[in-house]
Amino acid sequence: MRLPLLxxxxxxxxxxGLPLRAQTDSLRTPATGEALSLSLASRVRERCSSFGVGxxxxxxxxxxxxxxxxxxxxxxxxxxDAPYESSRRWLRQTHFxxxxxRTGHPSEDNTDLSFLAEWRWGLLHRLPLxxxxxxxxxxxxxxxxxxxxxxxxxxxxxxxAMKLGAGAGLAAQASWRFRIKPMAREFMLRYQYFMxxxxxxxxxxxxxxxxxxxxxxxxxxxxxxxxxGNKPAFWNHLSLDVPLGRRAVLRLSYVADIxxxxxxxxxxxxxxxxxxxxxxxxxxxx
Amino acid sequence: MKRKRFSLSxxxxxxxxxxxxxxxxxxxxxxxDEDSYDTDPAGNFEALWRLMDEHYCFFEYKQVDxxxxxxxxxxxxxxxxxxxxxxxxxxxxxxxxRDGHVNLYAAHDMGRYWAWYExxxxxxYEDLQRHYLGTDYRIAGNIxxxxxxxxxxxxxxxxxxxxxxxxxxxxxxxxxxxxxxxxILDMRSNxxxxxxxxxxxxxxxxxxxxxxxxxxxxxxPGHGDFSDPEPIYVDPADGMIWLRPVMLLTNRRVYSAANWxxxxxxxxxxxxxxxxxxxxxxxxPFSSELPNGWKVRFSASPMLDAGGNQAEFGVPxxxxxxxxxxxxxxxxxxxxxxxxxxRLEQYFAGGSQLKPGGLEALEx
Numbered sequence: 005m006r007l008p009l010l011x012x013x014x015x016x017x018x019x020x021g022l023p024l025r026a027q028t029d030s031l032r033t034p035a036t037g038e039a040l041s042l043s044l045a046s047r048v049r050e051r052c053s054s055f056g057v058g059x060x061x062x063x064x065x066x067x068x069x070x071x072x073x074x075x076x077x078x079x080x081x082x083x084x085d086a087p088y089e090s091s092r093r094w095l096r097q098t099h100f101x102x103x104x105x106r107t108g109h110p111s112e113d114n115t116d117l118s119f120l121a122e123w124r125w126g127l128l129h130r131l132p133l134x135x136x137x138x139x140x141x142x143x144x145x146x147x148x149x150x151x152x153x154x155x156x157x158x159x160x161x162x163x164x165a166m167k168l169g170a171g172a173g174l175a176a177q178a179s180w181r182f183r184i185k186p187m188a189r190e191f192m193l194r195y196q197y198f199m200x201x202x203x204x205x206x207x208x209x210x211x212x213x214x215x216x217x218x219x220x221x222x223x224x225x226x227x228x229x230x231x232x233g234n235k236p237a238f239w240n241h242l243s244l245d246v247p248l249g250r251r252a253v254l255r256l257s258y259v260a261d262i263x264x265x266x267x268x269x270x271x272x273x274x275x276x277x278x279x280x281x282x283x284x285x286x287x288x289x290x
Numbered sequence: 291m292k293r294k295r296f297s298l299s300x301x302x303x304x305x306x307x308x309x310x311x312x313x314x315x316x317x318x319x320x321x322x323d324e325d326s327y328d329t330d331p332a333g334n335f336e337a338l339w340r341l342m343d344e345h346y347c348f349f350e351y352k353q354v355d356x357x358x359x360x361x362x363x364x365x366x367x368x369x370x371x372x373x374x375x376x377x378x379x380x381x382x383x384x385x386x387x388r389d390g391h392v393n394l395y396a397a398h399d400m401g402r403y404w405a406w407y408e409x410x411x412x413x414x415y416e417d418l419q420r421h422y423l424g425t426d427y428r429i430a431g432n433i434x435x436x437x438x439x440x441x442x443x444x445x446x447x448x449x450x451x452x453x454x455x456x457x458x459x460x461x462x463x464x465x466x467x468x469x470x471x472x473x474i475l476d477m478r479s480n481x482x483x484x485x486x487x488x489x490x491x492x493x494x495x496x497x498x499x500x501x502x503x504x505x506x507x508x509x510x511p512g513h514g515d516f517s518d519p520e521p522i523y524v525d526p527a528d529g530m531i532w533l534r535p536v537m538l539l540t541n542r543r544v545y546s547a548a549n550w551x552x553x554x555x556x557x558x559x560x561x562x563x564x565x566x567x568x569x570x571x572x573x574x575p576f577s578s579e580l581p582n583g584w585k586v587r588f589s590a591s592p593m594l595d596a597g598g599n600q601a602e603f604g605v606p607x608x609x610x611x612x613x614x615x616x617x618x619x620x621x622x623x624x625x626x627x628x629x630x631x632x633r634l635e636q637y638f639a640g641g642s643q644l645k646p647g648g649l650e651a652l653e654x
Contacts, residue, residue, distance in 0.1 A: 069325065110583075158579070219486060
């Protein structure tokens with residue numbers, strides 16, 4: 005009797021996109037058994053794909069001494085251990101983000117097109133702060149890799165600034181799960197933070213052309229060590245998970261993405277923010 | 291009810307301290323922003339002056355006192371001047387640099403310094419060239435070419451490096467000239483374009499890797515902040531290589547990438563430069579802009595010839611010859627092309643060395 009029941013529960017848990025609410029209820033059913041519940045709970049994952057639109061302020065002195073501002077479109081995909089449902093003390097998180105922006109000179113006489121993608125993976129530890137179970141604070145680290153380009157439509161021999169980097173940084177997360185009566189399912193408010201601490205990134209020398217770097221191969225010294233002093237960056241993400249009906253979970257979020265560097269007397273910043281909408285899927289990976 | 295004692299593990303405390311330190315560092319170094327300038331005439335003037343002060347690469351070579359230029363032109367800036375007057379003033383300030391790669395672009399005009407060819411003889415007329423090309427010449431890429439008779443000399447005219455040609459185009463041209471004893475490579479009035487096209491063409495004129503020149507770049511905003519010269523080598527093309535005598539025709543309108551081509555190949559032992567000096571333009575130009583949206587172009591990265599010499603003011607010919615319009619139009623011939631043919635004929639007849647003064651050593 006127990007084996008068919010377990011098989012049935014496993015089948016349900018493996019269905020892609022199945023809301024975790026139903027899964028955790030099942031996991032908590034005494035019929036599943038304590039050992040199985042813990043085992044499965046350690047594998048509860050969630051993933052969310054979000055799309056958003058916002059504003060961007062792009063500044064790169066390799067291209068122009070002026071800051072450009074405009075619109076940005078952003079895609080973000082987060083996956084990892086579900087913070088409340090997973091029983092792990094160290095939560096794994098994978099993060100992918102990409103955005104494109106079209107920004108203009110204040111005089112509206114010139115345009116920058118920007119694209120940047122970033123991938124991150126890391127572990128976050130639950131801090132035993134003695135807070136209520138509905139509140140969690142996590143702290144950890146992530147490794148990252150990023151790549152992109154800013155293309156200036158008017159420039160001649162310096163039309164683009166390439167952005168490449170990799171390294172590791174500090175990741176933090178605070179979340180609060182709460183219920184709004186008379187709704188049965190819970191909301192989750194979460195704040196996530198990431199800050200690169202050390203790594204390597206690409207930058208040409210002050211007046212060096214990409215022709216010299218790539219056509220002539222004079223690439224000595226274009227890879228720099230990054231730290232918050234020359235590449236201060238902060239990624240902030242505030243999200244609200246809103247349960248819809250019996251299964252779906254809608255994630256409304258706001259991301260403020262501060263990317264900057266100052267090296268070789270070249271200054272760069274990409275300050276952007278976006279409002280995003282996504283759907284959360286929770287599942288168990290066996 | 292007794293509250294549970296709150297305690298943190300060492301690891302947790304370490305995390306928290308690290309996090310606080312990082313956030314503090316973030317706050318300290320957070321803002322990397324632009325230097326703000328007003329969009330009024332004074333703001334645009336100061337932005338342009340500083341942009342050039344920090345990025346232009348020939349201040350020391352040309353011995354331009356940029357601070358005194360600031361003094362002179364700042365006194366001409368008035369808050370009530372209109373855009374046309376401001377543009378003229380800024381363009382005049384840039385002309386002090388005597389650089390054809392320095393331009394100011396607005397919707398109504400382009401500020402420029404063109405004295406590098408306007409003050410010199412033209413030395414190239416298409417009507418005279420037509421006597422040699424005729425009407426049934428071939429075109430490969432943008433290269434026009436034909437065989438001159440009766441002396442069996444190949445003639446190829448490369449008018450620009452802005453529009454492309456491939457190695458296969460050059461291969462076809464040189465293969466067409468396979469029975470020719472010599473080649474006239476006419477670069478006159480080629481005002482440049484892509485450096486890669488110049489290097490591509492240069493790769494068909496020597497069968498070993500050779501030193502073509504050097505490039506430097508600015509390493510900081512100071513007038514003397516430069517990297518060490520980095521050598522630029524040209525590798526031989528995979529296809530046709532031309533090692534027979536080359537008469538390279540130049541005039542003052544040979545500029546920028548074309549100037550670079552001339553400075554690369556003129557050192558080859560079988561290449562003789564005939565005509566007038568090139569116009570120069572050896573600084574790789576960058577672009578930027580002003581707070582009011584006007585675009586600026588300027589020389590940012592100097593390129594030197596294989597001997598380490600600046601070619602910003604042009605490359606002198608081995609044989610200086612001018613077109614004499616009143617005579618050449620009368621006789622229907624181009625004096626520079628004719629001089630090249632005579633030189634080749636004398637060389638083939640064994641009456642002279644190819645280059646005046648003998649062959650130059652090729653620097654490897």
